[in-house]
């Protein structure tokens with residue numbers, strides 16, 4: 001069956017595990033690629049030396065294509081781009097920055113480039129920069145979000161028919177039925193973060209995974225709008241940021257709170273009191289930590305079941 005994302009990435013199933021600081025290491029990335037999807041190593045929390053190690057380990061663990069996510073606002077981004085080129089990785093997913101910066105350089109070196117966008121303007125900018133596809137990420141997503149706070153459902157519909165490069169949907173997706181919905185809205189693949197962050201193979205700390213699994217409706221919210229809107233799990237660190245913001249904290253004051261290794265402390269070392277916990281809204285739907293293999297079989301089963309359910313919908317109900 002033809003699928004343009006599978007063709008571009010040379011994969012079997014158009015499911016991508018998003019690059020995630022402190023969660024998506026070589027083990028998660030290679031496990032996803034071994035299931036026929038595309039695993040990404042999240043370079044956002046890696047120095048160039050550490051990234052090299054992860055690329056080497058990933059190559060040892062899979063002979064399938066895998067990619068790297070490089071957030072462009074990161075201090076190491078330029079050096080990490082050079083590492084991606086040195087190791088001839090299959091694809092780089094850039095995010096949080098200007099897609100014109102490195103796209104041509106990567107493409108000149110035979111590397112595919114996919115840029116994460118959260119609005120129409122950046123989607124067109126990514127297309128004009130020569131990107132092979134875009135990830136359309138709604139603000140339900142874990143991690144950093146767009147300032148416009150556009151939901152995945154609206155973003156996909158907004159983009160439909162506007163681009164001549166394919167769209168990968170992201171934000172809030174944890175089931176096969178949602179994958180089908182995204183496909184019906186014009187996406188050709190999906191990028192999933194939160195669900196893979198809780199997987200057995202994720203390098204996130206067990207305390208972090210359990211906190212996500214035990215969270216319920218309304219337990220994540222978007223804060224840090226002055227800097228870069230970030231979806232956080234409620235808790236001590238969340239309260240600290242919220243209080244500072246309610247008192248009108250400046251960008252500099254907020255930077256002081258977040259720039260002290262808080263994401264590593266929370267997500268990688270499991271300090272739920274002092275650490276920053278980034279996770280998507282769909283955290284409330286996840287009730288257990290599954291292996292990557294279990295996640296793929298669940299998503300595939302649900303996707304097929306959703307097709308069967310379509311037949312039971314009354315197409316004359318609305319019109």
Ligand SMILES: Cc1cc2nc3c(=O)[nH]c(=O)nc-3n(C[C@H](O)[C@H](O)[C@H](O)COP(=O)(O)O)c2cc1C
Nearest residue numbers: 018019020021044095141142143171172193194280
């Ligand atoms: C813990 C965590 C860390 C993340 N870190 C990054 C990152 O470093 N770079 C990036 O582009 N996206 C990052 N994301 C976003 C994911 O790559 C993905 O697009 C998003 O999680 C999809 O939405 P979902 O969480 O609802 O599945 C992160 C997401 C999570 C949950």
